[in-house]
Amino acid sequence: xxxxxxxxxxxxxxxxxxxxxxxxxxxxxxxxxxxxxxxxxxxxxxxxxxxxxxxxxxxxxxxxxxxxxxxxxxxxxxxxxxxxxxxxxxxxxxxxxxxxxxxxxxxxxxxxxxxxxxxxxxxxxxxxxxxxxxxxxxxxxxxxxxxxxxxxxxxxxxxxxxxxxxxxxxxxxxxxxxxxxxxxxxxxxxxxxxxxxxxxxxxxxxxxxxxxxxxxxxxxxxxxxxxxxxxxxxxxxxxxxxxxxxxxxxxxxxxxxxxxxxxxxxxxxxxxxxxxxxxxxxxxxxxxxxxxxxxxxxxxxxxx
Numbered sequence: 001x002x003x004x005x006x007x008x009x010x011x012x013x014x015x016x017x018x019x020x021x022x023x024x025x026x027x028x029x030x031x032x033x034x035x036x037x038x039x040x041x042x043x044x045x046x047x048x049x050x051x052x053x054x055x056x057x058x059x060x061x062x063x064x065x066x067x068x069x070x071x072x073x074x075x076x077x078x079x080x081x082x083x084x085x086x087x088x089x090x091x092x093x094x095x096x097x098x099x100x101x102x103x104x105x106x107x108x109x110x111x112x113x114x115x116x117x118x119x120x121x122x123x124x125x126x127x128x129x130x131x132x133x134x135x136x137x138x139x140x141x142x143x144x145x146x147x148x149x150x151x152x153x154x155x156x157x158x159x160x161x162x163x164x165x166x167x168x169x170x171x172x173x174x175x176x177x178x179x180x181x182x183x184x185x186x187x188x189x190x191x192x193x194x195x196x197x198x199x200x201x202x203x204x205x206x207x208x209x210x211x212x213x214x215x216x217x218x219x220x221x222x223x224x225x226x227x228x229x230x231x232x233x234x235x236x237x238x239x240x241x242x243x244x245x246x247x248x249x250x251x252x253x254x255x256x257x258x259x260x261x262x263x264x265x266x267x268x269x270x271x272x273x274x275x276x277x278x279x280x281x282x283x284x285x286x287x288x289x290x291x292x293x294x295x296x297x298x299x300x301x302x303x304x
Contacts, residue, residue, distance in 0.1 A: 050277035063274055071278045079262050079279065086258040087286070089171070089246070090239035093178035094186075097235050098228065100179070101186040105227075106220075109194030126187050138177055138250045142168060145176075145251070169253025177245035182238065186231040193227025229298045237287055259283055 053066035076083070104126070112119040129137060144151055145167045155161040167173050201223065205215035221228075243260025246252035252261070259279060266276035 046277050046280055049273055050281050052274040052277075068274070071274045072282065075275050075278045076282070079259065082257055082259050082262050083282070083286075085256070086240050086260070086283075087290075089175055089178060089258060090236050090242075092175050093182065093239050094232050094236045096175070096179045097183050097186040098232060101183055101190055101231065102228075105187050105190035105194055109191045110197060110199070113195075123191070126184055126191075129181075129184055134181060134244060137181060138244050141177060141180065142250050145173060168251055169248075169256065171256055173251040174246045174256045174258075177251040178239045178242060181242075181245065182235045185234040185238070189230035189234060190224065190227040193224045193230075197223055225298060229295060232294075233291060237291070240287060241283055 048065060049063075050071055051065070051067050051069065052063040052071075053068040055062040055064045104122075108119055108122045108126075112122065143149065146152065147166060147168075152161065152167060156163055156165070161167075197220070201219050202215055205219050206212075210218075240258075241260050243258060243264050244250055246256050246258040246261055248254065252258075263276045263279050263283075266272040266279070
Protein backbone atom coordinates (compact mmCIF):
# COMPACT_ATOMS: atom_id res chain seq x y z
CA UNK A 1 0.00 0.00 0.00
CA UNK A 2 2.77 2.43 0.92
CA UNK A 3 4.56 1.60 -2.30
CA UNK A 4 1.37 2.21 -4.30
CA UNK A 5 0.82 5.55 -2.58
CA UNK A 6 4.40 6.54 -3.20
CA UNK A 7 4.08 5.56 -6.86
CA UNK A 8 0.84 7.49 -7.27
CA UNK A 9 2.23 10.58 -5.60
CA UNK A 10 5.29 10.80 -7.71
CA UNK A 11 5.57 11.53 -11.40
CA UNK A 12 8.09 10.01 -13.71
CA UNK A 13 10.75 12.44 -14.84
CA UNK A 14 10.15 13.77 -18.31
CA UNK A 15 12.34 12.23 -20.95
CA UNK A 16 15.05 14.59 -22.03
CA UNK A 17 14.61 15.72 -25.65
CA UNK A 18 16.95 13.90 -27.97
CA UNK A 19 19.52 16.09 -29.61
CA UNK A 20 19.77 15.91 -33.36
CA UNK A 21 22.95 14.26 -34.36
CA UNK A 22 25.14 16.34 -36.71
CA UNK A 23 26.19 13.11 -38.39
CA UNK A 24 22.61 12.50 -39.55
CA UNK A 25 22.43 16.01 -40.99
CA UNK A 26 25.74 15.50 -42.78
CA UNK A 27 24.45 12.26 -44.26
CA UNK A 28 21.33 14.05 -45.51
CA UNK A 29 23.29 16.94 -46.99
CA UNK A 30 24.27 15.25 -50.31
CA UNK A 31 20.67 14.24 -50.97
CA UNK A 32 19.40 17.71 -50.13
CA UNK A 33 21.97 19.34 -52.41
CA UNK A 34 21.06 16.92 -55.20
CA UNK A 35 17.36 17.78 -54.90
CA UNK A 36 18.07 21.50 -54.82
CA UNK A 37 20.41 21.44 -57.83
CA UNK A 38 18.58 18.99 -60.06
CA UNK A 39 14.93 19.38 -59.00
CA UNK A 40 14.19 22.64 -57.22
CA UNK A 41 16.46 24.90 -59.31
CA UNK A 42 15.19 23.60 -62.70
CA UNK A 43 11.60 23.84 -61.46
CA UNK A 44 12.07 27.48 -60.41
CA UNK A 45 13.80 28.24 -63.73
CA UNK A 46 10.92 26.61 -65.62
CA UNK A 47 8.37 28.61 -63.65
CA UNK A 48 10.19 31.89 -64.33
CA UNK A 49 10.48 31.04 -68.02
CA UNK A 50 6.74 30.43 -68.25
CA UNK A 51 6.13 34.11 -67.40
CA UNK A 52 8.65 35.53 -69.86
CA UNK A 53 7.65 38.07 -72.50
CA UNK A 54 9.13 38.65 -75.97
CA UNK A 55 12.01 41.11 -76.02
CA UNK A 56 11.76 44.36 -77.91
CA UNK A 57 14.19 43.24 -80.62
CA UNK A 58 11.66 40.92 -82.24
CA UNK A 59 14.12 38.07 -82.84
CA UNK A 60 12.79 34.52 -82.68
CA UNK A 61 13.61 32.90 -79.36
CA UNK A 62 14.46 36.18 -77.62
CA UNK A 63 12.55 36.61 -74.35
CA UNK A 64 13.01 38.59 -71.18
CA UNK A 65 11.92 37.95 -67.62
CA UNK A 66 8.51 39.43 -66.83
CA UNK A 67 5.23 38.42 -65.23
CA UNK A 68 3.20 37.73 -68.35
CA UNK A 69 0.48 35.46 -66.96
CA UNK A 70 -1.29 35.67 -70.33
CA UNK A 71 1.07 32.90 -71.51
CA UNK A 72 -1.02 30.38 -69.59
CA UNK A 73 -4.29 31.65 -71.01
CA UNK A 74 -2.90 31.56 -74.55
CA UNK A 75 -1.53 28.01 -74.38
CA UNK A 76 -4.73 26.67 -72.79
CA UNK A 77 -6.85 28.33 -75.48
CA UNK A 78 -4.58 27.07 -78.26
CA UNK A 79 -3.77 23.59 -77.05
CA UNK A 80 -6.66 22.45 -74.85
CA UNK A 81 -7.51 19.61 -77.31
CA UNK A 82 -3.96 18.28 -76.95
CA UNK A 83 -4.22 18.48 -73.15
CA UNK A 84 -7.52 16.60 -73.08
CA UNK A 85 -6.24 14.07 -75.62
CA UNK A 86 -3.12 13.40 -73.54
CA UNK A 87 -5.02 12.57 -70.38
CA UNK A 88 -7.63 10.59 -72.31
CA UNK A 89 -5.00 8.45 -74.03
CA UNK A 90 -3.11 7.98 -70.77
CA UNK A 91 -6.27 6.94 -68.89
CA UNK A 92 -7.27 4.37 -71.51
CA UNK A 93 -3.72 3.00 -71.73
CA UNK A 94 -3.55 2.72 -67.93
CA UNK A 95 -6.81 0.80 -67.76
CA UNK A 96 -5.72 -1.55 -70.56
CA UNK A 97 -2.33 -2.07 -68.93
CA UNK A 98 -4.05 -2.97 -65.65
CA UNK A 99 -6.37 -5.43 -67.41
CA UNK A 100 -3.44 -7.17 -69.11
CA UNK A 101 -0.96 -6.94 -66.25
CA UNK A 102 -3.06 -8.11 -63.30
CA UNK A 103 -3.59 -11.70 -64.52
CA UNK A 104 0.08 -11.89 -65.50
CA UNK A 105 1.27 -10.57 -62.14
CA UNK A 106 -1.20 -12.83 -60.30
CA UNK A 107 0.08 -15.90 -62.10
CA UNK A 108 3.73 -15.01 -61.48
CA UNK A 109 3.29 -13.90 -57.87
CA UNK A 110 0.71 -16.44 -56.66
CA UNK A 111 0.28 -19.43 -58.94
CA UNK A 112 3.97 -19.84 -59.86
CA UNK A 113 5.28 -19.79 -56.27
CA UNK A 114 5.78 -23.54 -56.30
CA UNK A 115 7.93 -23.32 -59.46
CA UNK A 116 10.74 -20.84 -58.71
CA UNK A 117 12.43 -21.47 -62.06
CA UNK A 118 9.26 -20.65 -63.99
CA UNK A 119 8.66 -17.61 -61.81
CA UNK A 120 12.17 -16.31 -62.50
CA UNK A 121 11.80 -16.95 -66.23
CA UNK A 122 8.52 -15.04 -66.41
CA UNK A 123 10.01 -12.13 -64.47
CA UNK A 124 12.90 -11.98 -66.91
CA UNK A 125 10.44 -11.89 -69.80
CA UNK A 126 8.58 -9.00 -68.16
CA UNK A 127 11.79 -7.05 -67.57
CA UNK A 128 13.32 -7.94 -70.97
CA UNK A 129 11.85 -4.92 -72.83
CA UNK A 130 13.88 -2.62 -70.58
CA UNK A 131 17.05 -3.94 -72.23
CA UNK A 132 15.91 -2.45 -75.55
CA UNK A 133 15.63 1.26 -76.20
CA UNK A 134 12.17 2.80 -75.87
CA UNK A 135 12.63 4.37 -79.30
CA UNK A 136 13.65 1.12 -80.96
CA UNK A 137 10.69 -0.76 -79.52
CA UNK A 138 8.24 1.87 -80.75
CA UNK A 139 9.93 2.06 -84.15
CA UNK A 140 9.70 -1.73 -84.45
CA UNK A 141 5.95 -1.58 -83.86
CA UNK A 142 5.68 1.12 -86.53
CA UNK A 143 7.23 -1.29 -89.02
CA UNK A 144 5.03 -4.18 -87.86
CA UNK A 145 1.85 -2.11 -88.10
CA UNK A 146 2.58 -0.17 -91.28
CA UNK A 147 0.27 -0.53 -94.29
CA UNK A 148 2.77 -2.80 -96.08
CA UNK A 149 3.46 -5.07 -93.10
CA UNK A 150 2.49 -8.72 -93.00
CA UNK A 151 0.11 -8.12 -90.07
CA UNK A 152 -1.95 -5.40 -91.77
CA UNK A 153 -1.97 -7.03 -95.20
CA UNK A 154 -3.11 -10.32 -93.64
CA UNK A 155 -5.93 -8.60 -91.77
CA UNK A 156 -7.03 -6.92 -94.99
CA UNK A 157 -6.85 -10.22 -96.88
CA UNK A 158 -9.10 -11.80 -94.24
CA UNK A 159 -11.52 -8.84 -94.58
CA UNK A 160 -10.94 -7.91 -90.94
CA UNK A 161 -9.81 -4.49 -92.07
CA UNK A 162 -11.09 -2.30 -94.87
CA UNK A 163 -8.81 -2.20 -97.94
CA UNK A 164 -8.09 1.49 -97.40
CA UNK A 165 -7.77 1.27 -93.61
CA UNK A 166 -4.69 2.52 -91.78
CA UNK A 167 -3.53 1.61 -88.29
CA UNK A 168 -0.54 3.87 -87.77
CA UNK A 169 -1.42 7.52 -87.37
CA UNK A 170 -4.63 6.70 -85.51
CA UNK A 171 -5.59 6.99 -81.83
CA UNK A 172 -5.72 3.19 -81.64
CA UNK A 173 -2.05 2.96 -82.62
CA UNK A 174 -1.01 5.58 -80.06
CA UNK A 175 -2.97 3.91 -77.24
CA UNK A 176 -1.57 0.54 -78.31
CA UNK A 177 1.98 1.91 -78.15
CA UNK A 178 1.41 3.49 -74.75
CA UNK A 179 -0.10 0.31 -73.36
CA UNK A 180 2.68 -1.90 -74.67
CA UNK A 181 5.55 0.32 -73.56
CA UNK A 182 4.24 0.85 -70.02
CA UNK A 183 2.94 -2.65 -69.22
CA UNK A 184 6.16 -3.53 -67.29
CA UNK A 185 5.63 -0.46 -65.10
CA UNK A 186 2.24 -1.87 -64.19
CA UNK A 187 3.22 -5.52 -63.86
CA UNK A 188 6.20 -5.17 -61.51
CA UNK A 189 4.43 -3.28 -58.67
CA UNK A 190 1.51 -5.68 -58.91
CA UNK A 191 3.84 -8.66 -58.75
CA UNK A 192 5.66 -7.21 -55.73
CA UNK A 193 2.37 -6.91 -53.83
CA UNK A 194 0.87 -10.22 -54.93
CA UNK A 195 4.09 -12.12 -54.24
CA UNK A 196 3.76 -11.13 -50.55
CA UNK A 197 0.07 -12.05 -50.43
CA UNK A 198 -0.71 -14.42 -47.57
CA UNK A 199 -2.47 -17.36 -49.22
CA UNK A 200 -4.09 -18.33 -45.92
CA UNK A 201 -6.59 -15.51 -46.44
CA UNK A 202 -7.63 -17.03 -49.77
CA UNK A 203 -7.87 -20.48 -48.20
CA UNK A 204 -10.01 -19.09 -45.38
CA UNK A 205 -12.40 -17.59 -47.89
CA UNK A 206 -12.70 -20.92 -49.70
CA UNK A 207 -13.20 -22.77 -46.41
CA UNK A 208 -16.13 -20.46 -45.68
CA UNK A 209 -17.72 -21.55 -48.99
CA UNK A 210 -17.18 -18.23 -50.70
CA UNK A 211 -17.35 -18.24 -54.48
CA UNK A 212 -13.90 -17.88 -56.12
CA UNK A 213 -14.99 -14.61 -57.70
CA UNK A 214 -16.09 -13.28 -54.30
CA UNK A 215 -12.74 -14.32 -52.82
CA UNK A 216 -10.96 -12.47 -55.60
CA UNK A 217 -13.19 -9.39 -55.29
CA UNK A 218 -13.31 -9.12 -51.51
CA UNK A 219 -9.90 -10.45 -50.49
CA UNK A 220 -7.36 -10.48 -53.32
CA UNK A 221 -8.11 -7.07 -54.81
CA UNK A 222 -8.23 -5.15 -51.48
CA UNK A 223 -4.97 -6.75 -50.34
CA UNK A 224 -3.31 -5.91 -53.67
CA UNK A 225 -4.58 -2.32 -53.73
CA UNK A 226 -1.14 -0.79 -52.92
CA UNK A 227 0.28 -2.51 -56.01
CA UNK A 228 -2.66 -1.37 -58.13
CA UNK A 229 -2.24 2.23 -57.02
CA UNK A 230 1.54 2.20 -57.51
CA UNK A 231 1.24 0.54 -60.92
CA UNK A 232 -1.42 2.91 -62.20
CA UNK A 233 0.60 5.91 -61.06
CA UNK A 234 3.80 4.61 -62.66
CA UNK A 235 1.85 4.08 -65.89
CA UNK A 236 -0.44 7.12 -66.03
CA UNK A 237 2.11 9.79 -65.14
CA UNK A 238 4.72 9.03 -67.85
CA UNK A 239 1.99 8.13 -70.38
CA UNK A 240 0.35 11.54 -70.00
CA UNK A 241 3.60 13.31 -70.84
CA UNK A 242 4.77 10.89 -73.52
CA UNK A 243 5.65 12.32 -76.93
CA UNK A 244 7.26 9.32 -78.65
CA UNK A 245 4.24 7.15 -79.44
CA UNK A 246 2.09 10.07 -80.64
CA UNK A 247 4.85 11.50 -82.81
CA UNK A 248 4.35 11.47 -86.58
CA UNK A 249 7.69 9.71 -86.92
CA UNK A 250 6.42 6.75 -84.90
CA UNK A 251 2.80 5.62 -84.29
CA UNK A 252 1.01 8.96 -84.33
CA UNK A 253 -0.30 11.34 -86.93
CA UNK A 254 -1.50 14.95 -87.32
CA UNK A 255 -4.66 14.32 -85.26
CA UNK A 256 -3.05 12.34 -82.44
CA UNK A 257 -0.59 14.89 -81.09
CA UNK A 258 -0.33 14.99 -77.31
CA UNK A 259 0.85 17.72 -74.98
CA UNK A 260 4.37 16.29 -75.02
CA UNK A 261 4.54 16.79 -78.78
CA UNK A 262 3.39 20.39 -78.41
CA UNK A 263 6.01 21.08 -75.75
CA UNK A 264 8.69 19.55 -77.95
CA UNK A 265 7.60 21.62 -80.97
CA UNK A 266 7.46 24.89 -79.04
CA UNK A 267 10.82 24.31 -77.41
CA UNK A 268 12.89 22.87 -80.27
CA UNK A 269 11.20 24.11 -83.45
CA UNK A 270 9.26 27.29 -82.71
CA UNK A 271 11.62 28.34 -79.92
CA UNK A 272 8.63 29.63 -77.97
CA UNK A 273 10.15 28.87 -74.59
CA UNK A 274 7.47 30.57 -72.43
CA UNK A 275 4.71 28.54 -74.11
CA UNK A 276 6.64 25.30 -73.67
CA UNK A 277 7.37 26.12 -70.02
CA UNK A 278 3.74 27.09 -69.33
CA UNK A 279 2.51 23.83 -70.85
CA UNK A 280 5.00 21.91 -68.71
CA UNK A 281 3.81 23.64 -65.54
CA UNK A 282 0.17 22.95 -66.49
CA UNK A 283 0.97 19.29 -67.14
CA UNK A 284 2.73 18.88 -63.79
CA UNK A 285 0.00 20.71 -61.89
CA UNK A 286 -2.86 18.71 -63.38
CA UNK A 287 -1.04 15.42 -62.79
CA UNK A 288 -0.33 16.42 -59.18
CA UNK A 289 -4.02 17.17 -58.56
CA UNK A 290 -5.18 13.95 -60.23
CA UNK A 291 -2.66 11.84 -58.34
CA UNK A 292 -3.53 13.43 -54.98
CA UNK A 293 -7.27 12.87 -55.45
CA UNK A 294 -6.77 9.34 -56.75
CA UNK A 295 -4.49 8.25 -53.90
CA UNK A 296 -6.81 9.78 -51.31
CA UNK A 297 -9.87 8.07 -52.79
CA UNK A 298 -7.97 4.77 -52.99
CA UNK A 299 -7.18 4.99 -49.28
CA UNK A 300 -3.41 4.70 -49.70
CA UNK A 301 -2.24 8.14 -48.63
CA UNK A 302 1.02 6.63 -47.36
CA UNK A 303 2.17 6.35 -50.98
CA UNK A 304 2.38 10.13 -51.30
